[in-house]
């Protein structure tokens with residue numbers, strides 16, 4: 001059993017995905033939540049305070065969020081390729097775990 005810093009499985013549905021980590025915990029997380037915490041150069045500065053996060057979330061919620069393509073980046077992260085753009089950010093496993101705990105729903 002690991003310490004939860006490695007993503008072992010990602011199951012994609014139309015509006016959300018299920019992330020499983022190496023400590024056995026699983027979370028259901030919406031694509032909206034993932035995008036609202038996007039780590040790309042354009043989105044990251046927009047999460048520096050509550051007000052900017054709200055604006056970013058509103059903007060994303062107006063997009064058609066389609067099922068993204070996923071690409072593994074080394075052994076530490078994944079890159080989502082969104083049909084609506086914003087695909088350059090790398091989402092490290094530790095970042096995804098943090099977002100999962102903050103915005104996701106923990107599954108049994």
Ligand SMILES: [Zn+2]
Nearest residue numbers: 038040043086
């Ligand atoms: Zn972005």
